[in-house]
Amino acid sequence: MDLDFNREEQAFRDEVRQFLATELPDDIRHRMQRGDHSHVRDDIQQWQKILHAKGWGAPAWPKAFGGTGWSKTQQYIFENECAMADAPAQLAFGVKMVAPVIMRFGTPEQQQAFLPRILAADDWWCQGYSEPGSGSDLASLKMRAERDGDEYVLNGQKVWNTLGQYADWIFCLVRTDATGKPQKGISFLLIDMKTPGITVRPTRLLDGSFEVNEIWFDNVRVPVANRIGEENQGWTYAKFLLGHERTNIAGIGASKRELRRLKEMAASQPKNGATMLQDPAFATRIAQVEMELRALEITNMRVIFAEAKKQAPGPEASMLKIRGTEILQRLSELQVDLLGADALVRSGAGEDGEDAERATSAYLNMRKLSIFGGSNEIQRNIIAHMILGL
Amino acid sequence: MDFSFTDEQQMLLDTTRRFIAERYNFDFRKRVRDSHDGWSRDTWTQLAELGLLALTIPEEDGGIGAGPVGAMLVSNAIGEGMLLEPFLSSAIVATQAIVELGSPDQRGQWLPSLASGDLIAVLAHDERSTQLDALDVHTSAEKVAGGWRLNGRKSAVYHATAAHLLLVTARIQEGELGLFAVRSDAPGVTLVPCVTVDEQRAATVVLENVSIDSDARLGGRADEALMAVLDYGLAALCAEAFGAMERILAATIEYSRSRVQFSTPIGSFQALQHRMAEMLMHLEQARSMSYLATSHCTNSDPLERRAALSAAKALMGQAARFIGQQAVQLHGGMGMTDELNVSHYFKRLLAFELRSGTTDQHLEIYRNRLAAA
Numbered sequence: 070m071d072l073d074f075n076r077e078e079q080a081f082r083d084e085v086r087q088f089l090a091t092e093l094p095d096d097i098r099h100r101m102q103r104g105d106h107s108h109v110r111d112d113i114q115q116w117q118k119i120l121h122a123k124g125w126g127a128p129a130w131p132k133a134f135g136g137t138g139w140s141k142t143q144q145y146i147f148e149n150e151c152a153m154a155d156a157p158a159q160l161a162f163g164v165k166m167v168a169p170v171i172m173r174f175g176t177p178e179q180q181q182a183f184l185p186r187i188l189a190a191d192d193w194w195c196q197g198y199s200e201p202g203s204g205s206d207l208a209s210l211k212m213r214a215e216r217d218g219d220e221y222v223l224n225g226q227k228v229w230n231t232l233g234q235y236a237d238w239i240f241c242l243v244r245t246d247a248t249g250k251p252q253k254g255i256s257f258l259l260i261d262m263k264t265p266g267i268t269v270r271p272t273r274l275l276d277g278s279f280e281v282n283e284i285w286f287d288n289v290r291v292p293v294a295n296r297i298g299e300e301n302q303g304w305t306y307a308k309f310l311l312g313h314e315r316t317n318i319a320g321i322g323a324s325k326r327e328l329r330r331l332k333e334m335a336a337s338q339p340k341n342g343a344t345m346l347q348d349p350a351f352a353t354r355i356a357q358v359e360m361e362l363r364a365l366e367i368t369n370m371r372v373i374f375a376e377a378k379k380q381a382p383g384p385e386a387s388m389l390k391i392r393g394t395e396i397l398q399r400l401s402e403l404q405v406d407l408l409g410a411d412a413l414v415r416s417g418a419g420e421d422g423e424d425a426e427r428a429t430s431a432y433l434n435m436r437k438l439s440i441f442g443g444s445n446e447i448q449r450n451i452i453a454h455m456i457l458g459l
Numbered sequence: 460m461d462f463s464f465t466d467e468q469q470m471l472l473d474t475t476r477r478f479i480a481e482r483y484n485f486d487f488r489k490r491v492r493d494s495h496d497g498w499s500r501d502t503w504t505q506l507a508e509l510g511l512l513a514l515t516i517p518e519e520d521g522g523i524g525a526g527p528v529g530a531m532l533v534s535n536a537i538g539e540g541m542l543l544e545p546f547l548s549s550a551i552v553a554t555q556a557i558v559e560l561g562s563p564d565q566r567g568q569w570l571p572s573l574a575s576g577d578l579i580a581v582l583a584h585d586e587r588s589t590q591l592d593a594l595d596v597h598t599s600a601e602k603v604a605g606g607w608r609l610n611g612r613k614s615a616v617y618h619a620t621a622a623h624l625l626l627v628t629a630r631i632q633e634g635e636l637g638l639f640a641v642r643s644d645a646p647g648v649t650l651v652p653c654v655t656v657d658e659q660r661a662a663t664v665v666l667e668n669v670s671i672d673s674d675a676r677l678g679g680r681a682d683e684a685l686m687a688v689l690d691y692g693l694a695a696l697c698a699e700a701f702g703a704m705e706r707i708l709a710a711t712i713e714y715s716r717s718r719v720q721f722s723t724p725i726g727s728f729q730a731l732q733h734r735m736a737e738m739l740m741h742l743e744q745a746r747s748m749s750y751l752a753t754s755h756c757t758n759s760d761p762l763e764r765r766a767a768l769s770a771a772k773a774l775m776g777q778a779a780r781f782i783g784q785q786a787v788q789l790h791g792g793m794g795m796t797d798e799l800n801v802s803h804y805f806k807r808l809l810a811f812e813l814r815s816g817t818t819d820q821h822l823e824i825y826r827n828r829l830a831a832a
Contacts, residue, residue, distance in 0.1 A: 070468075070528050071461045072754045078460060142460060332829070347830040356826040360748075360770040367747035374462045388740050452739060453732035457712050 082146050089154040101155040104427035110235040113157050117190035126188045141373045152322025163187040163194035167240045169313040174298040195233035197241035208251040214243035223289040230282045236262045257303035259295040276433035315386040319369045319393030327400040384455035387448040394438035401435040404428040472532040479540035497660040498543045507576030512550045520570045531698040531753040538702025545618035552692035553580035560678035580624040583613040583664045600629035609669040619662035638681040657810035690768045694756035700811040701749045704782050707804035711786045741778035748774045769821040776818030779808040
C-alpha cells in the first residue's frame with residue numbers, strides 16, 4: 070500500500086505543471102480566475118488547440134486515434150493539475166463523451182469524419198438528452214425520428230442542452246420505436262446543427278448566465294448514415310457513454326483550487342483583530358471540508374486503482390459524484406459566507422468587488438452540480454441497487 | 460500509488476479473520492464479556508501461537524515486523540470480531556513504546572515475553588489533562604537515591620487489570636516527560652477497576668510514592684517518542700473502528716433485506732436505501748482515512764503526521780457516529796437489545812469516538828494547524 074504517486078507519476082505531474090505554467094495563456098487564466106465566461110467558446114477552443122499541438126488533446130483516447138494512451142492515473146493527474154492551474158475544462162461533449170462512442174460503435178467513415186475534428190477543436194459538440202418530460206427518467210424520451218428513405222425526420226424538443234448555442238454538431242437520443250420497452254426504442258444520432266429546422270433558444274439561469282438551451286427540432290432531416298450502431302440500440306451506447314464521463318467526476322482538482330482560494334480569502338478577511346482563518350468557528354468549517362476532500366482524494370485514487378485492474382468503471386463513480394459535488398458546493402457556500410454582506414453585490418462593485426461577484430455567481434451556478442449528470446438522489450438509488458444490492 | 464497488499468499482509472488478515480470465525484464467535488464473546496476477568500486467557504495464548512502478538516515487533520528483535528500496514532489489517536479483523544483481549548493495549552501500543560524507547564537490555568527482557576503472551580504490558584498515560592494536550596501530564600517522577608519516586612493518577616487505562624507491567628508517563632520537570640516501567644503489583648500502585656462503555660476492562664491507576672529503580676526508565680526525554688507511539692496506536696485504533704463500521708453496516712443491510720413490514724422487505728423503501736447509501740459513503744471515506752492514518756503514523760515529520768492522524772480520527776469519529784446511530788435506528792427495537800451484535804458494535808464505535816482524543820478535539824487540532832499556516 071502506497072498513497073503517494075510513484076517516481077514516474079511524480080515526474081509526469083511535474084511535466085504537466087511545467088506545461089501549464091508556460092503554455093496556458095495569461096488572459097485565459099485570468100478570465101477563469103475571475104469566473105469570466107464571456108469568451109467561453111474561444112477560450113476552450115484555443116486551449117484545446119494548444120493541448121492538441123502538444124499531443125495532449127485527448128488524454129483518454131488510445132494512441133491509434135490520436136490520443137495520449139495515458140493510464141487512468143495519468144489522466145487523473147492531468148485533469149487535477151489543469152483544474153488547479155485555472156485552465157478551462159476541455160469540452161466534455163466531444164472529447165470525453167461522443168468520441169468514445171464513435172470509437173467503439175461508429176463506422177470507419179464516422180471515425181474518419183468526426184474524431185480528427187474533435188481533437189483539433191474544429192467542431193464544437195453538444196448533447197441532446199433531456200426533454201421537458203424526461204429528466205431523471207431519461208428512457209421515457211419522446212423526440213420522434215421517423216424513417217423516410219435514407220433519412221430520419223426529427224420532431225421534438227431537447228432541454229438543458231449545455232453550450233449548444235456555439236455548437237457545430239449535436240449527438241441526440243431519439244425515439245425510433247414507441248411500441249415496446251422504452252429503453253428498446255431509442256437510437257443515437259449525430260446531427261449537424263446547421264440542418265434546417267433546428268432552433269436554439271438559450272435559457273437564462275439564476276446567475277444570469279446563458280449556459281443551457283432549449284432546442285426545437287421541426288422536420289429536421291438527418292441521414293441514416295449519421296446513426297451510431299443499430300437502430301433502437303441507442304440506450305446501450307448512452308450507457309457506455311456514461312461510463313466514460315466519470316474519470317474526473319469527483320472534481321478533486323477544482324475543489325483543491327477552490328479550497329486554496331477560500332483559505333486565501335479567509336487569511337485576508339479581518340475579524341476581531343485577527344483573520345477569519347483564525348476565527349475558531351469559521352476555521353472549523355474550513356477544516357471540516359478540507360478533511361473530507363483529503364479523504365475523497367484517496368477514495369478517488371482507490372477507485373482508479375481498482376478500475377485499472379478490472380477495466381470498466383463501476384458504480385463507485387456514484388459515490389465520487391455525490392461527495393465530490395457536495396464538497397465543491399460547500400466550498401462555494403463558504404466563500405459566500407466568508408464575504409458576508411459584501412457578497413450581496415452581484416455587479417457594479419468595481420475591482421474591490423471582484424471576489425464577491427465571482428463567489429456569489431459561483432455559488433448560484435454550483436447548485437447545478439448535484440442536479441446534472443444524474444442527480445445525487447439518482448446516484449443514491451444506483452448505490453443502493455448496484456452496490457448494496459437492495 | 461498502490462492500494463494492493465502483499466501476500467504476507469493479506470495472509471495476516473485472512474488468518475485473523477479465520478481465527479475469529481472459528482474461535483471467537485458472538486456467543487463466545489458474550490461469555491467472555493460476562494466472565495470474571497472480562498477477557499480470555501485462552502484466546503490470548505492462541506493469538507500468541509498465531510504469532511499475532513509479535514506482529515509489530517521488528518524482525519531483529521525476533522518479531523514479525525509487519526509494520527503499520529500489518530497492524531492495520533489485523534486490527535481490522537480485531538474490530539470486526541470486537542475482541543476483548545488487550546491486543547491494541549499490549550501488542551501494539553505498549554510493544555511500540557518498548558520498541559521506540561527501550562534500551563537493548565529492556566527490549567531483550569520484555570519483547571520475547573510480550574510475543575509469547577506471557578507478559579502483558581499497557582501504557583498508562585491518559586489523565587484528565589491529556590484530553591486537551593496529549594503531553595500535559597501531571598503525574599510526577601522525582602529523582603531519589605537509586606531510582607525514581609512516582610506519584611499521580613492515570614484514568615481509564617484499558618486492560619490495566621490484565622497487565623503485569625505498566626508503562627507510566629510522568630513529568631520529571633517542566634518540559635521533560637519520562638516513561639517508566641512499573642510492576643502492576645508494586646507497593647503504592649492501586650488499580651481501581653472499571654468497565655468501559657464498550658464493555659472492556661480498564662482501571663484507574665493510582666500511584667502513591669511508588670519507588671522504582673533507575674533502570675526502570677525507558678529512554679531519555681520521552682515527549683516526541685511518546686507522540687509517535689500514540690500515533691502508531693491511534694492508526695491501529697482507527698483500523699479497529701473501521702472493521703466494526705464495516706460489520707455494523709453489513710448487518711444493517713442484511714437486516715433490511717430480511718425484515719418484512721407492509722408485506723415487503725424494509726430495504727425496498729427509498730428513504731432507508733438512501734440512508735444506507737449515505738452510510739456506505741461514510742464507510743468508504745473512513746476506509747480512506749484509515750489508510751491515511753496507517754501510511755502517516757510513522758512519518759518522521761511530526762507535524763504532518765499529527766495532521767494526518769487528527770484528520771483521520773476526526774472524520775472517522777464522525778463516520779462512526781453516523782453509521783452507528785443509523786444502524787441502531789434501522790434495526791428498530793432490535794437495535795436496542797443486547798441480543799444482536801449491532802448494539803455491541805454501536806458501543807465499540809462510541810468508545811472509539813471518545814478514546815485517544817475525541818472527534819471534536821482532533822478537529823480542533825486540525826483546525827489550529829490552518830490558523831498557524
